Amino acid sequence: NGAAPAAGKEQRLIVVSNRLPVTISKDAQGVYHFKMSSGGLVSALSGCKKTMKFTWIGWPGKEIPEEDRELVNRRLMDEYDCYPVYLADDLADRHYNGFSNSILWPLFHYHPGEMNFDAANWLAYREANMRFADVVAGMVQAGDMVWVQDYHLMLLPMLLRSVISGEGSQGEMVRRELGRVKKGVDKEVVGGMMGMKEEGVATALGVGEEGEDEGVEILDEVAEEGTTSAPAPAVPKKVKRPAFGRGMSQFQKQEAVAKEKGKDGVRIGFFLHTPFPSSEIYRILPVRREILLGVLQCDLIGFHTYDYARHFLSSCTRILGLETMPNGIEHEGRYTQVGTFPIGIDPMQFVDGIREEGIVKRLQALKARFKGCKVIIGVDRLDYIKGVPQKLQSLEIFLSQHPEWVGKVVLVQLAIPSRQDVEEYQNLRACVNELVGRINGRFGTVEFMPIHYLHKSVPIDELTAMYALADACLVTSTRDGMNLVSYEYISSQVDGHGVMILSEFAGAAQSLNGSLIVNPWDLQSTADAIHTALTMTEEAKKSNWEKLFAYVSKYTAEAWGVSFVNELTRLSGHPPSGPSI
Numbered sequence: 001n002g003a004a005p006a007a008g009k010e011q012r013l014i015v016v017s018n019r020l021p022v023t024i025s026k027d028a029q030g031v032y033h034f035k036m037s038s039g040g041l042v043s044a045l046s047g048c049k050k051t052m053k054f055t056w057i058g059w060p061g062k063e064i065p066e067e068d069r070e071l072v073n074r075r076l077m078d079e080y081d082c083y084p085v086y087l088a089d090d091l092a093d094r095h096y097n098g099f100s101n102s103i104l105w106p107l108f109h110y111h112p113g114e115m116n117f118d119a120a121n122w123l124a125y126r127e128a129n130m131r132f133a134d135v136v137a138g139m140v141q142a143g144d145m146v147w148v149q150d151y152h153l154m155l156l157p158m159l160l161r162s163v164i165s166g167e168g169s170q171g172e173m174v175r176r177e178l179g180r181v182k183k184g185v186d187k188e189v190v191g192g193m194m195g196m197k198e199e200g201v202a203t204a205l206g207v208g209e210e211g212e213d214e215g216v217e218i219l220d221e222v223a224e225e226g227t228t229s230a231p232a233p234a235v236p237k238k239v240k241r242p243a244f245g246r247g248m249s250q251f252q253k254q255e256a257v258a259k260e261k262g263k264d265g266v267r268i269g270f271f272l273h274t275p276f277p278s279s280e281i282y283r284i285l286p287v288r289r290e291i292l293l294g295v296l297q298c299d300l301i302g303f304h305t306y307d308y309a310r311h312f313l314s315s316c317t318r319i320l321g322l323e324t325m326p327n328g329i330e331h332e333g334r335y336t337q338v339g340t341f342p343i344g345i346d347p348m349q350f351v352d353g354i355r356e357e358g359i360v361k362r363l364q365a366l367k368a369r370f371k372g373c374k375v376i377i378g379v380d381r382l383d384y385i386k387g388v389p390q391k392l393q394s395l396e397i398f399l400s401q402h403p404e405w406v407g408k409v410v411l412v413q414l415a416i417p418s419r420q421d422v423e424e425y426q427n428l429r430a431c432v433n434e435l436v437g438r439i440n441g442r443f444g445t446v447e448f449m450p451i452h453y454l455h456k457s458v459p460i461d462e463l464t465a466m467y468a469l470a471d472a473c474l475v476t477s478t479r480d481g482m483n484l485v486s487y488e489y490i491s492s493q494v495d496g497h498g499v500m501i502l503s504e505f506a507g508a509a510q511s512l513n514g515s516l517i518v519n520p521w522d523l524q525s526t527a528d529a530i531h532t533a534l535t536m537t538e539e540a541k542k543s544n545w546e547k548l549f550a551y552v553s554k555y556t557a558e559a560w561g562v563s564f565v566n567e568l569t570r571l572s573g574h575p576p577s578g579p580s581i
């Protein structure tokens, strides 16, 4: 498979994510507002954008009427270098709130209790992924690289391959099926898509067609073992794979058709910004096969940590019955490499930021405001995975056990509003409000409040000044893909050498040696860590910070992007001959 672009042609990179760096909203007067998006995905990709060249495709957060699109598109292109995928608001609601954030997000973060499965939302997830596939397929050229981001788009690799290579087969079939399901006539397909009729799923995904490779036998055999509630097979079945070069694999067929269309050799990569859970949790998902098959059409799949990659591979073995290698999987004649690519930030944004005049002034003002007080900072999207209630309860324990610190330490907790249409996020908001009220009521005075709680998005300069001010940063996520707030705090502490208190359940805990690692469920251990952080010697703080800063400066967003793209460039759809990542 010669994936190289035609002679003289530039090899282009197309990045696709649900969230763009800017989110559009419309007010009651019909005026559009463009606002910087928040979250680790946007921070890291924006960091990459400073040196890497790519076209960024994504959902702008709002359906825009036809007549306004030209104007909006131009602004997106000119000011943000982005290209939109428009989704009807109802479809976006079901895709984003209904499936991505009510099914995949809780499940991937070990919160199956928060998972609300609804067949219509699953169909919307598929349809939204199909819309993305159509837009990307319209842009992609032979030899391009497409880098798909995160859990919102896990079917996109498969759908994109179908659209660019087999319009007459899988692409059309998926489209027809979606059309039927939308009209609500094909109950069997809906059942199949929910995982209740597994044979239907295999057909719908185009993997059970007559005469396809022998790996399908395994898929069907596993499917016959029972409904989704049955345990996955403990021992993987031996997969009879077609040898490369014997007959034509699905992969080769796709490439042959794509070649005719002038779209061959397109490499597809996928990066998951969340954890990938243990197969014991993952297998709860009613559409567990479809999601795995969706990403297995990639050449390269990346995760933040080795554990997440291992969980993914073992899910492929247990759920699809596929035989995996330490660094990848062969499926339908395609070799998909699986690797670890820890994400990072652009640390210089903060290192330089704290020297900027505006931020220096703001920092001085904040220092005067909190004179005589130590400051602990917390910065989280208000999400149940961030463990904000546990953080507040730990502070309460600390203050009750160390009354000498009452009046001498404050927690500044920035809670960035997030996914407010999802019920669990509304419940969390009420719970946090109550805890803040209770703790401030218990330890506060007219002059002093132990918790300064802001439920709003703050400008980046204000955030940088807050990071620079704080004597410690407290991250208590109960699960977190990486957690870039910890990286940003460390980068803003060139002068202060503040202490990083970090949950062992954040991906960052595996890299940030020099932090105080806590189990957020063990409230006492976090309370103890707060005490340790506040009483640590300057020498110990400096020595820890130096280790942390060395890591954050080396493993940047740019290093992450470059290493992933280099690896994707190197791959050709066949197993590497030598050792890989």
Ligand code: ADP
Residues within 6 Å of the ligand: 036, 037, 038, 039, 040, 041, 043, 379, 381, 416, 456, 457, 458, 459, 460, 463, 482, 483, 484, 485, 486, 488
């Ligand atoms: P998550 O991706 O789950 O939100 P991370 O800690 O990895 O968690 O990333 C959060 C990111 O959001 C950080 O880069 C942080 O700077 C950014 N952020 C926080 N507040 C804002 C804001 N008001 N506007 C834009 N980005 C923000």
Ligand code: G6P
Residues within 6 Å of the ligand: 019, 038, 039, 040, 041, 042, 150, 151, 273, 274, 418, 419
């Ligand atoms: C996490 C996800 C990202 C997402 C971000 C913000 O980092 O992995 O994909 O963009 O949270 O969430 P939002 O729902 O606002 O996009």
